[in-house]
Amino acid sequence: MTTGWTEARQVARDAAEPLEAITVDLGGALGLALAEHLPALVSLPLCDTSAMDGYAVRGTGPWQVIGRRLAGACTSGAALEPGQALEIATGAPIPLGTWAVLPVELSALEGSTVAGELPGKHHIRRRGEDIPRGRRVLQAGSVVTPAALGLAASVGYDVLRVHRRPRVRVVVSGDELLTTGLPTHGQVRDAIGPLLPGLITAAGGELLDTQFVADRAGALSESLACDDVDVVAVCGSTSVGPADHLRPVLGALKADVLVDGVACRPGHPQLLAALPDGRHVVGLPGNPFAALAAGHTLLAPLLHGLAGHSPKAPLTGRLRGAVTARATETRLVPAVRTDDALVPVGRDRAGNLWGAAMADVLAVVPPQWTGPEVEVLPL
Template identity: 60%
Template sequence: MSAVAWPEARRHAREAARPLEGVQRRLPDALGCTLAVPLVALSALPAYDSAAMDGYAVAGTGPWQLTGRVLAGDPGSPEPLAAGEAVEIGTGAVVPAGAAAVLPYERATRTGRTVGGPIEPGRHVRRRGEDCPAGREVLPAGTVVNPVVLGLAASLGHDTLTVHRRPRIGTVVTGAELRTAGLPAAGQVRDAIGPMLPGLLRAAGAEPAWESRVADDASALVAALLRCDADVLVVCGATSVGAADHLRRALDTLAVEVPVRGVACRPGHPQLLAILPDGRYVVGLPGNPYAALVATLTLLYPLLGRLAGRAEPPALTTRLGAPVAAHHRDTRLVPVVRVGPAALPVGHDRPGSLWGAAGADALAVVPPGWTGAEVEVLPLPAAGIALPPPS
């Protein structure tokens, strides 16, 4: 099978999957998940007529005689007010029935138990449900649960949310030459993909389940592929056709469907997408770190987004603020920094180096034969997006 065009490869990855089942999660545990059903207001917002200012709730025309005080959190409902009556009131407190407005302290004059001042009917009273009535759908299914969504859900009366289960990811890092600590000796390299990948997975709404490291051994790779405790297996390295690259042969041994055997892009050409007989997915990432990042955004992110139930993000486009040499056949993925209406290439984008990508906020997608039109950009996960490891 020949290399798949870059846009087609992403379409394959998204269309290969279906969202995982919905589960109930406590609000803190739903962070980073995706709503499986719309978020509906269980309670009106505000839940009661409440004071928007500190001052006096007044009924009728002034001056008014004070009959008491109402503060936020007071139990029960205050006594209704008759015309000419007022109560001192705190912000957020229940406004008594009959109140025409809240007169703020700074606009009021008080002499003993008598209060006067100018009012506007309804002023500084937040009426029940004026922001959102009970039963209203406020967010659609497919919305990613961020901290603000958690706050909204709590304000609407939710203790739990129905979200799609996070995809569980098993990672297989291949290569006898990889070191995980210290300075590499001749013939060795530091593993850069292993430290990078967990944060990328969490930013995509997935849950790293386990990591296995294998040498360049076909049988060990087949054994890893047969593990059934992950929805997606990510294999780092071993995706090309060299003597030490066993992933393609291992997949052929298992009679696996491989809809993508290489993508026409630079870097990242030797990436692949496979579907195991039991329905699990395999994504092969090249062994070079920047090429692996490109493959993550090309195949792995669309697949994980679909499994996590995330709505497909709209395509973002911009113009490039400096010349970029297009390839005659392959799509180029170029690290850029977005500045105003343009994106500036940052350089240092060789397949084995993350230098350029580390200083970028997106990858520009430069199609074959590009002549200067606007290009699509793929945002890179920002600091703070990735979730902490599960406790």
């Protein structure tokens, strides 16, 4: 039974339990999802520090400069007495007794005496003002970005607990496919193999390899007999023609078919199945744009779930132009972003990637849509 587009994506996400957690150093965590919440191991700042280059002062000026302090160990040292100042760098611990930091650009130094009008701000960052010790700074399921790595380091982490990436094998079936050179009559260049690695990586997966198999049930069955991956993405062989063997092969393997066809265009003949050993099989259509649409419909949500990514609210935009909604199917329409709207680019037949290659997003046009708001899938 054909599944609605939104429901199919939810089924794919719900079918995925996050994979096991591993411990990696900070550099190895980039792009992975946190397996546990991240509390700060230290306060930021660790002690009261200067927010400016200038002079830590006590009392009213002018002030006698008694020394200099650069950023370093969190020690307050001797206290300032009234009328004293300490030249100080941004991030350096302020001495006890400091009233405020006089910014260097507001100061006038003459000999060992500094004068200036104190600003309204004290320019002092208090201990724990930015992040108190123990405060949760990132949630489990957050994808580790470059900024997250810097944050983790700043609050004391050397290693992180993350979910490993789901390993994916791509199996492209078709006697007519070429991987290099110019096709001749009856042949076509494979376009799906080159487009899937980027989609898989963006969704949190790791492409193990790409295999090309003939339109034979035995060849397809052999390609699924593996235990070194979490997901097998089969391209082609998902329809009901004489060369489409995926469903019978899955039946022989006693797979549980979770989605068998999705009410969307392009990409209707796609499927999702769970094998008895816990692996998943995603069937993608053989037409390139249909395969891309199906990849965003079933493969990407499945990989996000396996990788432990937290669900995110959908992105939306206003679609402008002559777009006709279908009565019962969702349309996935290539579009580009402008200042105020999404504009369809056309050239969106199932076998043609020209429109998708020109586009920024796929606009999700639901059945009986009357506009203008739509969900968008970034490309």
